[in-house]
Amino acid sequence: MMLIKGVRLYGEGDPVDILVRDGVIAEIGPWLDAASTQEITDVEVIDADGQVALPGFVDLHTHLREPGREDTETIATGSAAAALGGYTAVFAMANTDPVADNAVIVEHVWRRGREVGLVDVHPVGAVTVGLKGEKLAELGTMARSQADVRVFSDDGHCVADPLIMRRALEYTKALDGVIAQHAEEPRLTVNAQAHEGERAARLGLAGWPAAAEESIVARDCLLAKQTGARLHVCHVSTAGTVDVLRWAKERGTKVSAEVTPHHLLLTDERLATYDPVNKVNPPLRTESDVQVLREALAEGVVDCVATDHAPHAPQDKDCEWSAARPGMLGLQTALSIVVETLVRPGLLDWRGVARVMSEKPAEIAGLPDQGRPLAVGEPATLVLVDPTARWTVRGAELASIAGNTPFEGMELPGVVRTTMLRGRVTVSEGKVQS
Numbered sequence: 263m264m265l266i267k268g269v270r271l272y273g274e275g276d277p278v279d280i281l282v283r284d285g286v287i288a289e290i291g292p293w294l295d296a297a298s299t300q301e302i303t304d305v306e307v308i309d310a311d312g313q314v315a316l317p318g319f320v321d322l323h324t325h326l327r328e329p330g331r332e333d334t335e336t337i338a339t340g341s342a343a344a345a346l347g348g349y350t351a352v353f354a355m356a357n358t359d360p361v362a363d364n365a366v367i368v369e370h371v372w373r374r375g376r377e378v379g380l381v382d383v384h385p386v387g388a389v390t391v392g393l394k395g396e397k398l399a400e401l402g403t404m405a406r407s408q409a410d411v412r413v414f415s416d417d418g419h420c421v422a423d424p425l426i427m428r429r430a431l432e433y434t435k436a437l438d439g440v441i442a443q444h445a446e447e448p449r450l451t452v453n454a455q456a457h458e459g460e461r462a463a464r465l466g467l468a469g470w471p472a473a474a475e476e477s478i479v480a481r482d483c484l485l486a487k488q489t490g491a492r493l494h495v496c497h498v499s500t501a502g503t504v505d506v507l508r509w510a511k512e513r514g515t516k517v518s519a520e521v522t523p524h525h526l527l528l529t530d531e532r533l534a535t536y537d538p539v540n541k542v543n544p545p546l547r548t549e550s551d552v553q554v555l556r557e558a559l560a561e562g563v564v565d566c567v568a569t570d571h572a573p574h575a576p577q578d579k580d581c582e583w584s585a586a587r588p589g590m591l592g593l594q595t596a597l598s599i600v601v602e603t604l605v606r607p608g609l610l611d612w613r614g615v616a617r618v619m620s621e622k623p624a625e626i627a628g629l630p631d632q633g634r635p636l637a638v639g640e641p642a643t644l645v646l647v648d649p650t651a652r653w654t655v656r657g658a659e660l661a662s663i664a665g666n667t668p669f670e671g672m673e674l675p676g677v678v679r680t681t682m683l684r685g686r687v688t689v690s691e692g693k694v695q696s
């Protein structure tokens with residue numbers, strides 16, 4: 263049994279205590295120890311004075327690199343990074359080696375996640391065999407496997423062929439699943455290295471035009487509307503995509519969308535140093551895109567935050583810009599970036615943080631026991647955040663094997679003190695409990 267003392271639920275109202283019994287929130291009230299728990303021995307007390315309690319975060323977009331690139335991240339190290347970031351569930355993208363395009367691989371990832379036990383690891387199934395975009399993978403077999411796959415994505419690649427995309431949407435509709443699309447028209451991004459605009463031109467980097475993203479999002483929204491299937495748009499990066507999403511939602515399309523922490527904070531101004539730590543797909547965009555993305559998230563046109571946590575080995579990052587792989591770490595810095603870019607400027611309150619980091623992603627993925635309200639009878643799957651403390655990001659100190667963070671040296675607000683998964687403390691005072 264556990265007693266969490268002195269937290270403010272969703273950062274609202276007076277501080278309360280939360281009694282956790284058998285993995286469930288058993289009681290919530292002021293000064294529980296004085297009354298109901300008086301005779302109870304064996305109570306572990308968590309002093310959370312001044313902290314904010316939120317439902318555990320859910321990341322719809324994580325690259326765990328196992329199997330295949332265990333030199334950069336494993337299910338164990340990625341799970342630790344996730345728990346430290348306040349996450350209780352993550353969706354592991356399918357672009358592993360071998361690709362997670364069949365039941366054997368997704369069951370392996372699922373089982374390994376359970377063994378580690380720090381967060382619920384849900385494998386994402388590939389949409390097409392080998393992410394090649396040519397032939398649908400066995401979506402049904404993955405859905406019926408132990409891993410119970412409901413989110414399918416070729417992330418890293420776009421499902422570019424409109425006919426394959428349409429079939430995939432029809433198929434996943436029947437499975438009650440969702441396609442998460444990496445929206446990038448490949449014909450418009452051949453050799454692309456940076457956001458197409460003034461800065462890329464000045465730096466001599468080939469451009470990745472906003473329209474390469476927006477045209478695919480528009481096309482897929484039309485296909486989703488026509489098929490009645492659910493579409494999720496990965497890592498939205500442009501103001502134009504927000505316009506398309508707003509239009510599609512207004513006409514009743516079942517579309518949801520995520521934005522990454524880095525697209526909420528960083529711009530292509532970063533590229534001036536040619537440091538590949540800033541190379542990511544889709545690329546960092548402009549100040550006005552960043553502002554529009556923040557407002558769209560606050561408003562709900564963009565539904566949630568997803569990290570696109572993408573660990574890479576030093577040899578794939580500490581090299582010349584054009585040779586470097588795109589992607590950056592995200593799990594341990596996501597909350598702080600959301601606090602910095604949305605809570606502090608007053609665009610989102612803590613209730614809103616719970617919505618965009620926990621409730622919405624759980625709903626999009628169809629998870630019944632994540633993103634639940636903090637209420638009696640609900641699973642004790644939650645995170646306790648110190649809202650006023652600050653910390654300095656050091657890539658080498660993060661739990662990931664790789665260290666490629668663009669936030670190196672930044673001092674950020676919001677510190678995760680405790681993470682709890684169904685009553686089990688996975689992080690205590692910022693340390694993983696394995």
Ligand SMILES: NC(=O)N[C@@H](CC(=O)O)C(=O)O
Binds near residue numbers: 544
């Ligand atoms: N975001 C990235 O820049 N890279 C991702 C792939 C992806 O999300 O498209 C990766 O797997 O490294």
Ligand SMILES: [Zn+2]
Binds near residue numbers: 418497
């Ligand atoms: Zn992607």
Ligand SMILES: [Zn+2]
Binds near residue numbers: 417572
């Ligand atoms: Zn990704």
